[in-house]
Amino acid sequence: xxxxxxxxxxxxxxxxxxxxxxxxxxxxxxxxxxxxxxxxxxxxxxxxxxxxxxxxxxxxxxxxxxxxxxxxxxxxxxxxxxxxxxxxxxxxxxxxxxxxxxxxxxxxxxxxxxxxxxxxxxxxxxxxxxxxxxxxxxxxxxxxxxxxxxxxxxxxxx
Numbered sequence: 001x002x003x004x005x006x007x008x009x010x011x012x013x014x015x016x017x018x019x020x021x022x023x024x025x026x027x028x029x030x031x032x033x034x035x036x037x038x039x040x041x042x043x044x045x046x047x048x049x050x051x052x053x054x055x056x057x058x059x060x061x062x063x064x065x066x067x068x069x070x071x072x073x074x075x076x077x078x079x080x081x082x083x084x085x086x087x088x089x090x091x092x093x094x095x096x097x098x099x100x101x102x103x104x105x106x107x108x109x110x111x112x113x114x115x116x117x118x119x120x121x122x123x124x125x126x127x128x129x130x131x132x133x134x135x136x137x138x139x140x141x142x143x144x145x146x147x148x149x150x151x152x153x154x155x156x157x158x
Contacts, residue, residue: 036095037062038158040119041069042140043078044085051078052117056099056158062091090119090136097121100129101154108143116141118150126155 038056042049053072055065066088078084102118118137122128130152138144 036060037065037091037093038097038099038121039065039069039091040089040101040117041066041073042087042089042117043073044087045082047114049115049117050084051076052101052103052119054099054101054119054154056097056156058095058158062093066091089117089140090121090132092121094121094123097123097158098126098129099154099156099158100126100133100152102130102133102137102150103153104137104141104144104148104150106144106148114141114143116144 036058037060038054039062040052040054043051051073053069053076055068055072057065060068069088070086073079073086078086098121100120102120103115104118105113105115108114116137118133118135118140120129120131120133120136122132134146134150137150
C-alpha cells in the first residue's frame, strides 16, 4: 500500500545519500590534484612596504608558500616584534605561471616617500602577469597611478 510519508522520507534519504556520494567523489578527485603554489609576502610598517619575499614552487601549496616567504622575512629581521606587519599580498595555485614583481617609490599626498610592491601571476604570458602585478600594486597602494612609474624587479616562470 502507498504511504505518502514513507515515500517523502525515502525520497529525502535518497537525495541526501546522492549528495553525500557526489561530495565524496569530488573530494577524492580534488585530493589527487598535485599541490602548487606561489606567494608574495610584504613586510609593512604604517602602510609603507619595507621588504618583499616570494616563494614559487610547483611542489608547494599556497599556505606553505606563504609560510616560507614569512620565514624568509623574519630571518631578514622583519617581524611583528618591530611593529611590522607581514602581509601575504598575492598568491596563486597555478601549477606553472609567469611571474612579474614590480616596485614603485613615489611621494604620497602628504609629501612622504612611499614604497609599494605588486605581484602578478599568469598562466598565459608575462604581459598578463605584469597587468596583474600593476592591479595588485594599485589595490594596495591607493595613491599610486601609472604616471608615478614602476620598475620590474623580478620576472620568472615556475
